[in-house]
Amino acid sequence: MSKTPSMNKRDFLKKAGLVSATAATSLAAPHIARAQAPITWRMQTYAGPALAEHVVKNSIDWFNTAANGEMVIELYTADQLVPHGELFRSVQAGTIDAAQSDDDSAAAPVDIKVFAAYFPFASRYSLDVPALWNWHGLKEIWEEAYSEIEGVTWLSTGSWDPCNFGTTKPIRSLEDLKGLRVYTFPTGGQFLSQFGVVPVTLPYEDVQPAIQTGELDGVCWCGITEMVTVGWADVLKYFMTNPISGAWAGSYFVNTEKWNQVPPHLQQLFKLAMDSSHYYRLHWYWAGEAKYRTTGPLELTSIPDAEWKTVEDAALVFWEEIAAQSPRNAKVVEILKAYNAQMIQAGPPYRYGA
Numbered sequence: 001m002s003k004t005p006s007m008n009k010r011d012f013l014k015k016a017g018l019v020s021a022t023a024a025t026s027l028a029a030p031h032i033a034r035a036q037a038p039i040t041w042r043m044q045t046y047a048g049p050a051l052a053e054h055v056v057k058n059s060i061d062w063f064n065t066a067a068n069g070e071m072v073i074e075l076y077t078a079d080q081l082v083p084h085g086e087l088f089r090s091v092q093a094g095t096i097d098a099a100q101s102d103d104d105s106a107a108a109p110v111d112i113k114v115f116a117a118y119f120p121f122a123s124r125y126s127l128d129v130p131a132l133w134n135w136h137g138l139k140e141i142w143e144e145a146y147s148e149i150e151g152v153t154w155l156s157t158g159s160w161d162p163c164n165f166g167t168t169k170p171i172r173s174l175e176d177l178k179g180l181r182v183y184t185f186p187t188g189g190q191f192l193s194q195f196g197v198v199p200v201t202l203p204y205e206d207v208q209p210a211i212q213t214g215e216l217d218g219v220c221w222c223g224i225t226e227m228v229t230v231g232w233a234d235v236l237k238y239f240m241t242n243p244i245s246g247a248w249a250g251s252y253f254v255n256t257e258k259w260n261q262v263p264p265h266l267q268q269l270f271k272l273a274m275d276s277s278h279y280y281r282l283h284w285y286w287a288g289e290a291k292y293r294t295t296g297p298l299e300l301t302s303i304p305d306a307e308w309k310t311v312e313d314a315a316l317v318f319w320e321e322i323a324a325q326s327p328r329n330a331k332v333v334e335i336l337k338a339y340n341a342q343m344i345q346a347g348p349p350y351r352y353g354a
Helices: 009-028 049-066 084-093 111-115 128-135 138-147 186-195 204-213 224-230 256-260 264-295 305-323 327-346
Strands: 039-045 071-076 098-101 152-159 164-167 181-184 198-200 218-222 238-240 249-255 299-301
Touching (some): 049 224, 049 264, 084 098, 084 152, 111 327, 128 152, 138 152, 224 264
Parallel strands (some): 181 218, 238 299
Antiparallel strands (some): 164 218
């Protein structure tokens, strides 16, 4: 008859301790998952290659690094995958996964698209855009508008450069605007046409050759930083200092189904990348506008303030026309009025000469 081995208390505690230590070691060991194929997106920006380096590519590179192989965004520049005017519909159809553009030139099917890009005189400085969206109610209005559009999610709006004329002919009076053929945005062109400006629509890459051949007399698309960066300043001669708007308002859009497939931590990482891009552009454009005005290469011209006030006053009439298009547009116009009145009341540095 076999005898069950005896175990004293000391031996039991020793063995139990060993087992517990082994179990604890096993439980504490990190679980190493096998690598999976990363989520891959195709994203197209409104910008050409040279400009994209500053307005989006750097932030997408940061995102791809931080995503650590879990997600990769392939970035394409203006018109590379689809024509710019089809950009929004392409995100909606899933042809591309995300886009960076203003709502207006991407042909977003919403009433508020007219306020994107350069809504005439809606802003004076670049900080006006994030202030309006984040602290004066435009963010909520944009969320409401795009919630009515199936298949696309609006994520964020940020600030770019001011909008000035860059031309091959000097502009020193309103009379000089008459017959001027310029590359500009849809709503901006609609507003400027009352002063004799002829808006011209072209693929982004065709703008510089069109200036060289005389098909265009210039652009009313950006500030001087962009004109220099993309090479337009090489074929232009003059830069008019009177802006029709203080900052471009551009957005990020994603295909809703693709967005919902992205894990929350990567969604948050993409939002952080957008914010980083917004911040970078604020100081890059702000520094560049001063640098290139003071160091060339374009000759500066101006329309006298008293004469330019005619254009500013016309903008307020234009605002009322846009407000009449929909109740939501009317709400945006009221916000713009209240905001600008507050800036004037606040005085310098918010507004000068009021």
